[in-house]
Amino acid sequence: MVQLYWNRDEQAIPATAQKYGNYCTSIAKNILGNLEDAEECVNDTYLNAWNSMPPHRPGVLSTFLGKIVRNLSFNRYKYNTADKRGGGELPLVLDELSDLVSGKDDVEQEIDRKELVNTIDAFLDSLSPEKRRIFISRYWHTDSISEIALRHGMKAGAVSMTLNRLRLKLRNYLLERGFEL
Incomplete structure (x- = not known):
C-alpha cells in the first residue's frame, strides 16, 4: 500500500x-x-x-x-x-499517569525525552506480550477499561488491577534508573 x-x-x-x-x-x-x-x-x-x-x-x-x-x-x-468542550478517555488516561509525569517546567529538572522514551521502551519489552498489549491499549490507543477487558476476555476489575500494577512497576522502574517523578 x-x-x-x-x-x-x-x-x-x-x-x-x-x-x-x-x-x-x-x-x-x-x-x-x-x-x-x-x-x-x-x-x-x-x-x-x-x-x-x-x-x-x-x-x-x-x-x-x-x-x-x-x-x-x-x-x-x-x-x-x-473552549471548555471535550470528553473521551483522555482525561482518565492522563489522570492515571499523572504520578509518573513531571509537570515541572524547571529546565534543571526536565528529563531528556529521548532517554525517557528508550527507558519506557525497555520497560515494555520486559513485560509479557499480554501485559504489553493491555498497557499499550490503554496508554497509547486510550482504549477504555471495558474495551480492553472485552478484547482480552477479562473482567474490568482485573484490567484495572493489571494497569495499577503496571503503573507501579513502571514507576519503580523509572525511579531505579534515576528519573525524578
Missing part, C-alpha cells in the same frame, strides 16, 4: 481508508469522545500521509497512521478543551 503513495496513485487513500479506517477512527474517538471530530482527524490523517509519502517511507503503515491520527487527535483535544 505504501507503494501506492509513492506512485502518487489516488487509490492509496481509499485503500488506506478501507484497511485502516476503523483502526484510526478508534484511536481518534477514544481520545476525543466525539465521532464527528474523530472522523475529521482521520481524514486529516489520510491527507498527512499523502503529503508525507514521499519522501518518508514508513516501515509499518499502521504504526505510521496511528501516530499521525493520535497527534492530530491530541491537538484537536487541546483545542476542544480550551
Whole structure:
C-alpha cells in the first residue's frame, strides 16, 4: 500500500481508508469522545500521509497512521478543551499517569525525552506480550477499561488491577534508573 503513495496513485487513500479506517477512527474517538471530530482527524490523517509519502517511507503503515491520527487527535483535544468542550478517555488516561509525569517546567529538572522514551521502551519489552498489549491499549490507543477487558476476555476489575500494577512497576522502574517523578 505504501507503494501506492509513492506512485502518487489516488487509490492509496481509499485503500488506506478501507484497511485502516476503523483502526484510526478508534484511536481518534477514544481520545476525543466525539465521532464527528474523530472522523475529521482521520481524514486529516489520510491527507498527512499523502503529503508525507514521499519522501518518508514508513516501515509499518499502521504504526505510521496511528501516530499521525493520535497527534492530530491530541491537538484537536487541546483545542476542544480550551473552549471548555471535550470528553473521551483522555482525561482518565492522563489522570492515571499523572504520578509518573513531571509537570515541572524547571529546565534543571526536565528529563531528556529521548532517554525517557528508550527507558519506557525497555520497560515494555520486559513485560509479557499480554501485559504489553493491555498497557499499550490503554496508554497509547486510550482504549477504555471495558474495551480492553472485552478484547482480552477479562473482567474490568482485573484490567484495572493489571494497569495499577503496571503503573507501579513502571514507576519503580523509572525511579531505579534515576528519573525524578
